[in-house]
Amino acid sequence: MTLDVKICGLKTEDAMAAALDGGASHIGFIFFEKSPRHVEADTAASLRKAALGRAKAVAVTVNADDAGLDAIVSAVNPDILQLHGGESPERVAEVKARYGLPVMKAFAIREATDLERIGSYRGIADRFLFDAKPPKGSELPGGNGVSFDWQLLAGLDDNVDYMLSGGLNAANIGAALNAVSPRGIDISSGVESAPGEKDPELIRAFFAAVRLALETDTVPA
Numbered sequence: 001m002t003l004d005v006k007i008c009g010l011k012t013e014d015a016m017a018a019a020l021d022g023g024a025s026h027i028g029f030i031f032f033e034k035s036p037r038h039v040e041a042d043t044a045a046s047l048r049k050a051a052l053g054r055a056k057a058v059a060v061t062v063n064a065d066d067a068g069l070d071a072i073v074s075a076v077n078p079d080i081l082q083l084h085g086g087e088s089p090e091r092v093a094e095v096k097a098r099y100g101l102p103v104m105k106a107f108a109i110r111e112a113t114d115l116e117r118i119g120s121y122r123g124i125a126d127r128f129l130f131d132a133k134p135p136k137g138s139e140l141p142g143g144n145g146v147s148f149d150w151q152l153l154a155g156l157d158d159n160v161d162y163m164l165s166g167g168l169n170a171a172n173i174g175a176a177l178n179a180v181s182p183r184g185i186d187i188s189s190g191v192e193s194a195p196g197e198k199d200p201e202l203i204r205a206f207f208a209a210v211r212l213a214l215e216t217d218t219v220p221a
């Protein structure tokens, strides 16, 4: 599969196994205490061992300070840091320099103007992740299972390396990949049976739907 697939919010060995066996290129661990997907660093460190040589481990944080990131990086040894808060371009540059790791910067998208913000991160963030804006009242900046209008991304220039995220599932991934051509996709609640509870069957079904979508003529090259 040339398309990167990140399964995010993993907490258990069986979910990890389903993600890796399905062909995940990236597995994500959430370090955000309000999230039902939050894991302690030692749990993530133990889970990530199964991914060594198979998938990249992504540590997802929200406006984390140096002490928080130090603890995660030293325990988990992630391959990528995903910054999912309001981190400035300067902070992204600082994080990259401090850890020598690639950074994926997440942006919440609802309308075309939301994409204007990426300009000042180009050449700094290694990759973008475009997620939906959280619904009103949500305490989570991500993992809300809501989509945005994928057509908003259709005008991006081909050099913008991004993962498409937000409300993806087995039923809509074909349409999403028909609408836009991300280099990667990211999913969390679409493969859960309850908030924070990954379902290996749903993970398998998602990969089957991705493969089917990639095999059809409707997906742009």
Ligand SMILES: O=C(O)c1ccccc1NCC(=O)[C@H](O)[C@H](O)COP(=O)(O)O
Pocket (backbone or CB within 6 Å): 008, 009, 028, 030, 032, 035, 036, 037, 060, 061, 062, 084, 131, 140, 141, 142, 143, 144, 145, 146, 165, 166, 167, 168, 186, 187, 188, 189, 190
């Ligand atoms: O998933 C969370 O609980 C979460 C909490 C705080 C910051 C980020 C979070 N998730 C980041 C992700 O990369 C999710 O995969 C992304 O938001 C898509 O989630 P979903 O819409 O549920 O597929």
